[in-house]
Amino acid sequence: MTVEGKVRAAIVGSTGYGGVELIRLLQGHPKVEITSVISSSSAGAPIEEGFPHLTGVFTRNLDGVDAREMKERADVVFTATPSGVSAKLVPELLEAGLKVVDLSGDFRLKDGAEYERWYKHPAPQDEVLQQAVYGLCEVFGDRAAGVDFISNPGCxxxxxxxxxxxxxxxxxxxxxxxxxxxxxxxxxxxxxxxxxxxxxxxxxxxxxxxxxxxxxxxxxxxxxxxxxxxxxxxxxxxxxxxxxxxxxxxxxxxxxxxxxxxxxxxxxxxxxxxxxxxxxxxxxxxxxxxxxxxxxxxxxxxxxxxxxxxxxxxxxxxxLVKGAAGQAIQNLNLMMGWEETLGLGYTPVYP
Amino acid sequence: MTVEGKVRAAIVGSTGYGGVELIRLLQGHPKVEITSVISSSSAGAPIEEGFPHLTGVFTRNLDGVDAREMKERADVVFTATPSGVSAKLVPELLEAGLKVVDLSGDFRLKDGAEYERWYKHPAPQDEVLQQAVYGLCEVFGDRAAGVDFISNPGCxxxxxxxxxxxxxxxxxxxxxxxxxxxxxxxxxxxxxxxxxxxxxxxxxxxxxxxxxxxxxxxxxxxxxxxxxxxxxxxxxxxxxxxxxxxxxxxxxxxxxxxxxxxxxxxxxxxxxxxxxxxxxxxxxxxxxxxxxxxxxxxxxxxxxxxxxxxxxxxxxxxxLVKGAAGQAIQNLNLMMGWEETLGLGYTPVYP
Amino acid sequence: MTVEGKVRAAIVGSTGYGGVELIRLLQGHPKVEITSVISSSSAGAPIEEGFPHLTGVFTRNLDGVDAREMKERADVVFTATPSGVSAKLVPELLEAGLKVVDLSGDFRLKDGAEYERWYKHPAPQDEVLQQAVYGLCEVFGDRAAGVDFISNPGCxxxxxxxxxxxxxxxxxxxxxxxxxxxxxxxxxxxxxxxxxxxxxxxxxxxxxxxxxxxxxxxxxxxxxxxxxxxxxxxxxxxxxxxxxxxxxxxxxxxxxxxxxxxxxxxxxxxxxxxxxxxxxxxxxxxxxxxxxxxxxxxxxxxxxxxxxxxxxxxxxxxxLVKGAAGQAIQNLNLMMGWEETLGLGYTPVYP
Amino acid sequence: MTVEGKVRAAIVGSTGYGGVELIRLLQGHPKVEITSVISSSSAGAPIEEGFPHLTGVFTRNLDGVDAREMKERADVVFTATPSGVSAKLVPELLEAGLKVVDLSGDFRLKDGAEYERWYKHPAPQDEVLQQAVYGLCEVFGDRAAGVDFISNPGCxxxxxxxxxxxxxxxxxxxxxxxxxxxxxxxxxxxxxxxxxxxxxxxxxxxxxxxxxxxxxxxxxxxxxxxxxxxxxxxxxxxxxxxxxxxxxxxxxxxxxxxxxxxxxxxxxxxxxxxxxxxxxxxxxxxxxxxxxxxxxxxxxxxxxxxxxxxxxxxxxxxxLVKGAAGQAIQNLNLMMGWEETLGLGYTPVYP
Incomplete structure (x- = not known):
């Protein structure tokens, strides 16, 4: 399940700000290895083409969105996608046995009708919706231990x-x-x-x-x-x-x-x-x-x-950190039973 | 009372942002002429030394704070001073027969005790306090016509x-x-x-x-x-x-x-x-x-x-405009019985 | 030729920053009246829809690009268009007898081949190119007097x-x-x-x-x-x-x-x-x-x-001013034989 | 010489931007422990009073400038002081046997007369000046190994x-x-x-x-x-x-x-x-x-x-990093014979 004892992570939506922040933060995580960065729009291109700050730090070609490939390459998938995309993708990933932390918002509302009222998209399948654990770590952190699927709170x-x-x-x-x-x-x-x-x-x-x-x-x-x-x-x-x-x-x-x-x-x-x-x-x-x-x-x-x-x-x-990528990693830590602070010890950058 | 039919204006506090905005706006006023710019801290210096954007636009040496001199040079005084300063200066100016628009905040509260509670300074003389008309133009504009002393609202x-x-x-x-x-x-x-x-x-x-x-x-x-x-x-x-x-x-x-x-x-x-x-x-x-x-x-x-x-x-x-210098000029317009928009027809600067 | 003694101006490209700055500045020009604001993309819409800062200041529906209509409504046309558009439009306007100040860059280079090398568009007709006076006012201002067509310098x-x-x-x-x-x-x-x-x-x-x-x-x-x-x-x-x-x-x-x-x-x-x-x-x-x-x-x-x-x-x-709309108006002033500062007496906004 | 096998570091000038950036970066250094943060102006105050972002991250009272105390508490001193201060302090620190990385600029020019011409202060003692190694790591990195005193380059x-x-x-x-x-x-x-x-x-x-x-x-x-x-x-x-x-x-x-x-x-x-x-x-x-x-x-x-x-x-x-605190740590790494990247693996924060 791991590369040199590390959990393998894939990031869907790696060309968005949430995805690239996941890359920054996971670079310093002692137990996670990013094995695939995924983008539906830029598959095939090197990620540093769109994000030159990653030159020499994290260089890899972007993969396309393919659940089967993710299953082969990763243990956990962070879905930092626009709302509406995760609704379709996540059930497939869960079925493939992957752990998922979803940053999209598609699985935060337990009431599908309410979702459709506010998001103007069709709601995800109710079964998957009910499976999602709302990962507000400091409040519901105890619900995260051992689960496969976390819906990461909005910013x-x-x-x-x-x-x-x-x-x-x-x-x-x-x-x-x-x-x-x-x-x-x-x-x-x-x-x-x-x-x-x-x-x-x-x-x-x-x-x-x-x-x-x-x-x-x-x-x-x-x-x-x-x-x-x-x-x-x-x-x-x-x-x-x-x-x-x-x-x-x-x-x-x-x-x-x-x-x-x-x-x-x-x-x-x-x-x-x-x-x-x-x-x-x-x-x-x-x-x-x-x-x-x-x-x-x-x-x-x-x-x-x-x-x-x-x-x-x-x-x-x-x-982008506590409101997205950071809390997503904190949720992974809780899912895995690790210390919740693992890999997140960044001192604020001031000024 | 006027220079070529214009009202003569002095600005106390000309080296602050409120004062310098008065200068900018009054440059375009058809019935007002700035005859004295006053600063307690920089008297004697050319104003463009501290504000080079005025080079070739408005060049004049700063005067010191002297009520008698103001009386000779001006018909109306804008006091854009720190709170506490106007409290002492304005009574003198009024006594000298000058019109005053005070931007300092010292004369906005009718209750002196309330003033002292919030401003932590001694309140101005109650008589002068009661004389001040609170110049929120669109609400109390009719109170301004013909008066000598307006207290300009805060931003x-x-x-x-x-x-x-x-x-x-x-x-x-x-x-x-x-x-x-x-x-x-x-x-x-x-x-x-x-x-x-x-x-x-x-x-x-x-x-x-x-x-x-x-x-x-x-x-x-x-x-x-x-x-x-x-x-x-x-x-x-x-x-x-x-x-x-x-x-x-x-x-x-x-x-x-x-x-x-x-x-x-x-x-x-x-x-x-x-x-x-x-x-x-x-x-x-x-x-x-x-x-x-x-x-x-x-x-x-x-x-x-x-x-x-x-x-x-x-x-x-x-x-700095409707919250300070602009409304102060609008108040002057109302005091003088002019159209309230006179000299204030600035289109917003966008972007 | 004028509305109440004013020159009538049309602005092509009124939904760009150069065009909207022309509107702001011309609001204060004593001898110019904007009679048409033109946009190929938003014709028919009220201009304040895209620029709410103009609400109550300058309200008008955008016109489409039509040289004949411009001829009826205007004496001078400011073309604040993307490069390549003016190349085609300006000859038509000149032929219609309109005065033109072009802000696009299409007529600044006298050598058409050089234009094509740098702009990657076909150059305008050479005849019109040679007619254009390069309007760097403080250097070539004397060339502008009385001409019909000015190419406004780049920023x-x-x-x-x-x-x-x-x-x-x-x-x-x-x-x-x-x-x-x-x-x-x-x-x-x-x-x-x-x-x-x-x-x-x-x-x-x-x-x-x-x-x-x-x-x-x-x-x-x-x-x-x-x-x-x-x-x-x-x-x-x-x-x-x-x-x-x-x-x-x-x-x-x-x-x-x-x-x-x-x-x-x-x-x-x-x-x-x-x-x-x-x-x-x-x-x-x-x-x-x-x-x-x-x-x-x-x-x-x-x-x-x-x-x-x-x-x-x-x-x-x-x-946007001296580098575009302001100098364009200055050029109009020179073309018309007016004082070059007419309508341009704006004090810098500081801070 | 170390706390749990770590080099003990003191930072003079901890209330400046260079000093506080040293704190941020050294938090992640595996071989350095900050044992004293020093400020001449705020000695005695908790550092998070002036820098609340350090709350719960790095909390300590600021020490005064005292070479003897530094000697007791630290092995290396980063002097992030205004120019003129290090000139006097550093010789004392070196004499006390401390290692020094100076961020002030006082020891960068080998020619004291040149220093006085540009800095308008008296130059440091020539002997100490000549001892300083100019720490432009990628150019002169080999000069840093084993030395006691590095003058950190300007930004x-x-x-x-x-x-x-x-x-x-x-x-x-x-x-x-x-x-x-x-x-x-x-x-x-x-x-x-x-x-x-x-x-x-x-x-x-x-x-x-x-x-x-x-x-x-x-x-x-x-x-x-x-x-x-x-x-x-x-x-x-x-x-x-x-x-x-x-x-x-x-x-x-x-x-x-x-x-x-x-x-x-x-x-x-x-x-x-x-x-x-x-x-x-x-x-x-x-x-x-x-x-x-x-x-x-x-x-x-x-x-x-x-x-x-x-x-x-x-x-x-x-x-503040490669131009100050980061390069200073890189210099410490080189002085100590460590990998120059130690503790400096920060991915750029983007956006």
Missing amino acids: YPTATLLGLIPALQAGWIKPESIIVDAKSGVSGAGRGVNLGVHYAEINENFKAYKVNKHQHIPEIEQTLTEIAGEPVIVTFTTHLVPMTRGIMATSYASLNDTYSEQDFIELYRNYYKGRSFVRVRSAGILPATKEVSGSNYCDIGFAVDPRTGRVTIFSVIDN | YPTATLLGLIPALQAGWIKPESIIVDAKSGVSGAGRGVNLGVHYAEINENFKAYKVNKHQHIPEIEQTLTEIAGEPVIVTFTTHLVPMTRGIMATSYASLNDTYSEQDFIELYRNYYKGRSFVRVRSAGILPATKEVSGSNYCDIGFAVDPRTGRVTIFSVIDN | YPTATLLGLIPALQAGWIKPESIIVDAKSGVSGAGRGVNLGVHYAEINENFKAYKVNKHQHIPEIEQTLTEIAGEPVIVTFTTHLVPMTRGIMATSYASLNDTYSEQDFIELYRNYYKGRSFVRVRSAGILPATKEVSGSNYCDIGFAVDPRTGRVTIFSVIDN | YPTATLLGLIPALQAGWIKPESIIVDAKSGVSGAGRGVNLGVHYAEINENFKAYKVNKHQHIPEIEQTLTEIAGEPVIVTFTTHLVPMTRGIMATSYASLNDTYSEQDFIELYRNYYKGRSFVRVRSAGILPATKEVSGSNYCDIGFAVDPRTGRVTIFSVIDN
């Missing part, structure tokens, strides 16, 4: 949920009061080209998009609903920041009682005890996206306003 | 209030539900140097600051309270965006009834009828900061979410 | 030539020693979408492109050759800067004798005497692109190194 | 020299024709605050600085002179790019004979054979700064222009 949901869950589970905040004002760097939109990612349109500009319509909303609500034990509906707004990497979710909620910032800090530090990748900031210190850039950290800070009885929770991640 | 309050007031006044939104998530470019912090504005700390970074503590909060609440006819307290969060100019206020509120986006659009277009500088976007189109850059516009858009019964209001301005 | 050539010509003409620099290291903001690449202008590929990145192959090279050499009276060949390198607007040309040349920076300053101030849009900086002060942003200025500074016997000349422009 | 010289040396040594380019047009991100200016690094002054701006006066010029000339075996004087221009990390040196030189790009590629690949950190690009492919970001690579590409008989050489580095 916005990761930042948002890690910021809200401890308070919601503790019953400190009113579920119906939750409002999330989220901001993302442009790499979250992927490497596809369109006017919306043209440098001259983004630079020195700040804008909102997909307001109340973002496909990450039902994923957030599904998880918050599970945590709260009652239906939770949120107001969720997405903005585009003139930067490449980083997400901040600024979450607002009304308190059920009087809590100080220090109360929140202790609640969260307790909740995330033993989980290296969540860093709860001390009182009065709020996280900034650059402080997690290039790393798998999610940093969280709080501001309680006694005047309004609300808490504001700030959570930041690097959307 | 965040301008974006926030223009976005909230029509809905609040119409009774469509619940005052106690208002949450404002605001984002600003870095020029809002002024030209002073500190680590917080170092390029390497801001670029490719997104962060929050002064949460629940920003001195613009009481100014927003004072005005919303007047509009609502009952005390309004808001949750207000400020973030720094890696860009130079622009503010977006994303305001959330619960609806008192069922209203569509189109209802909001009509309400706002009606409210702002005849006011050129507010542009209410059509349904489904949200404003971006770059679309008002360099201009005096405030653009407003709406998203109504029937699932949560909330409206999200997006309002954008250029913080 | 790189404008910055480069204004920086080199006075020294070359004076015989101070060795023609064969000229090396130009040029840098441009991304708007110079136009509004078309491709991976090369994707925000995430440009931001926090600096790269060279089209080295020794840029189609602006022969335009520079043709003009320098005319000035020098002998063939001039230059080394010319183009780089992309992570910013939207601005070009800096850093030009190197060996001196024929000993000259100080002050000598250069005086030579250039004398050469450009009476030309408002060239600002020669004082000794020790070098221009930066932001100092001309949004304006029609070209700022020039010098560093002489006695150790190497070379001068380094720094010239900066806003590529 | 500009590293990019420039690696780009020029193989061609100069081969006699392919004329020494007197060399012109270097260099561009740097803002982190090169350090973390000190001044108007020149204010975000609003840098963003959307491109400017030159210290032209012909940069203190890295004599360092470049000293090394080129040694390589050429005759005095080499260069024209060297430095520009500031609106980005945080990255340097590109665009170097121009006249050819002594006819060489193709492929000739250059082969010459350079041969010269740098076995040196992992220099990547020579294939014909027609030029390097961009982002392609080495966060890594210790120096990427080099060529454009030969037969029309002018010149070669243009493009070399890029991350100024």
Whole structure:
């Protein structure tokens, strides 16, 4: 099952930002060997043609999408594909006996009808949908051990949920009061080209998009609903920041009682005890996206306003790491029963 | 009173970003002539030494701060000073018979105690405080005609209030539900140097600051309270965006009834009828900061979410124009009984 | 010939950055009225659909490309089209009796074969080519008066030539020693979408492109050759800067004798005497692109190194203004016999 | 001499960008343990106070500058201090028997008078100056083995020299024709605050600085002179790019004979054979700064222009890695007789 004792990994969607970040991160993983990088559009070409930064670091020709070949070459497949593609590909991979970590979003919603409402594609087969374990590591990490198929959370949901869950589970905040004002760097939109990612349109500009319509909303609500034990509906707004990497979710909620910032800090530090990748900031210190850039950290800070009885929770991640490739590797670690931090010890790149 | 029929203007604080933007904009004003640019720190130096972009455009030596000299040279004084400075200077200028538009924030709060709580300076004399007309032009423009002293609104309050007031006044939104998530470019912090504005700390970074503590909060609440006819307290969060100019206020509120986006659009277009500088976007189109850059516009858009019964209001301005120098000139126009758009017909610079 | 005494202008290519900048600038021109905005790709659509910043400022439906219609509606046509399009369109417009300022590059090279070598398109008809006046205003402005057809210089050539010509003409620099290291903001690449202008590929990145192959090279050499009276060949390198607007040309040349920076300053101030849009900086002060942003200025500074016997000349422009739309209007002014600064008095937007 | 078999390292100047990058990189070094982080200005404070990205990653209180304490705690000292400070500190450290890698620039020039001319400080003691080995690893790496004191090259010289040396040594380019047009991100200016690094002054701006006066010029000339075996004087221009990390040196030189790009590629690949950190690009492919970001690579590409008989050489580095902290660690590796790549296997962070 391994090359020199290593798990063999294939990456579908290697020419996207999520795929190439998987390559960067897996270069440093002691127990994983990338044996195939796959792209439907560029099969046959050397990967460094599109990504010259890999010259001399990771050089290989891109393979086409072929489940049988993957079965021969790999033990685990990361599917970093556009939504709609994984829905068709993953069942085939699972049937071939491969482990899968899916980064596409196709298997995050348990309710197929809900998927179709938000994603505008046909939902995957329900059986496979139900098999998928939603891999929000710090919350559901214990569900990942030993399974074959993880659906990796979205970037916005990761930042948002890690910021809200401890308070919601503790019953400190009113579920119906939750409002999330989220901001993302442009790499979250992927490497596809369109006017919306043209440098001259983004630079020195700040804008909102997909307001109340973002496909990450039902994923957030599904998880918050599970945590709260009652239906939770949120107001969720997405903005585009003139930067490449980083997400901040600024979450607002009304308190059920009087809590100080220090109360929140202790609640969260307790909740995330033993989980290296969540860093709860001390009182009065709020996280900034650059402080997690290039790393798998999610940093969280709080501001309680006694005047309004609300808490504001700030959570930041690097959307390509904790919001995609990093958490996918963390999920693989959990699936394999390894230390969850294995190969993910990157210090944030600052400045 | 005039040079060739023009009003003579002095600008205190000409070496700050607000002051130099006044110079840029007034260059195109048909009825105003800048007769003195004033700086306490750089008196005697040519202004183009610190601002080479003015070479050959506007060349003059900086004057020191001297109320008597201003009286001789000018009819109106724009005070673009740090807070605390205007508090002392403005009474002297008014006494000398000068008209004043104050951009400093010192005269925005009618309650001196409230001022001291948020600004941590001694409040100005109450008499002068009460004399100041709060110059939010599209709302209180009729109060400006003929007065001698206008307190120019802050940048965040301008974006926030223009976005909230029509809905609040119409009774469509619940005052106690208002949450404002605001984002600003870095020029809002002024030209002073500190680590917080170092390029390497801001670029490719997104962060929050002064949460629940920003001195613009009481100014927003004072005005919303007047509009609502009952005390309004808001949750207000400020973030720094890696860009130079622009503010977006994303305001959330619960609806008192069922209203569509189109209802909001009509309400706002009606409210702002005849006011050129507010542009209410059509349904489904949200404003971006770059679309008002360099201009005096405030653009407003709406998203109504029937699932949560909330409206999200997006309002954008250029913080140095509509949020400072542009509105100050608009206020002068109103004071003088001129067309409010005079000298402010700048098309946004895009891209 | 005019609407209320104004010249009627049509803009072909109104959905590109050059075209929309023409709209911005012409809004403030006292003698020109835009009567038609033309786009082959978006005819029929309101222009503010693609450019919401024009909402309420300039609202009009885009017209299709039809020479007969243009003749009815306009007196002058600005052709801000991709290269290859003007070659076909302009002869038709001229024949219809319209005045034309062409921003496309199709008519800048007098030698059709040279055009085909660099542009990889068939050259325009030689007759029309020879008719075109190369509109580098501060150098050849006297050729523009009264003509019907101006070929507007490229952005790189404008910055480069204004920086080199006075020294070359004076015989101070060795023609064969000229090396130009040029840098441009991304708007110079136009509004078309491709991976090369994707925000995430440009931001926090600096790269060279089209080295020794840029189609602006022969335009520079043709003009320098005319000035020098002998063939001039230059080394010319183009780089992309992570910013939207601005070009800096850093030009190197060996001196024929000993000259100080002050000598250069005086030579250039004398050469450009009476030309408002060239600002020669004082000794020790070098221009930066932001100092001309949004304006029609070209700022020039010098560093002489006695150790190497070379001068380094720094010239900066806003590529969309002096490098495109601004100079085009300046050319119209010269064609019409108006003051060349008419409608172009924009103070640079700083910061 | 070691903690668990590791070399103990102290970092003087840990609150600067060079120092904190040393911390990031050394976190992954298998044979080095940081035992002291030192700052004259912030001694006693926890390092994560100024650098919250280190929270939970590297937490330690800053020590003061005390050579005796360093001797007790460390085997090697990295001095990432402002110029002038190392000149005094290093002799003391060497005398105490410590190994030193100096990043300050104080010991790069062998000629003390030359140092004083360019740095405007008194030169260090000549004896210590002569002891320093100039650590340009890929050129002088064999001089580093076993020595106690390395002077780490400057960021500009590293990019420039690696780009020029193989061609100069081969006699392919004329020494007197060399012109270097260099561009740097803002982190090169350090973390000190001044108007020149204010975000609003840098963003959307491109400017030159210290032209012909940069203190890295004599360092470049000293090394080129040694390589050429005759005095080499260069024209060297430095520009500031609106980005945080990255340097590109665009170097121009006249050819002594006819060489193709492929000739250059082969010459350079041969010269740098076995040196992992220099990547020579294939014909027609030029390097961009982002392609080495966060890594210790120096990427080099060529454009030969037969029309002018010149070669243009493009070399890029991350100024904080190969231009500072990364090369310093590479030098330590060489001093210790370790593999030069040890602990430096970082894949560039892209995008």
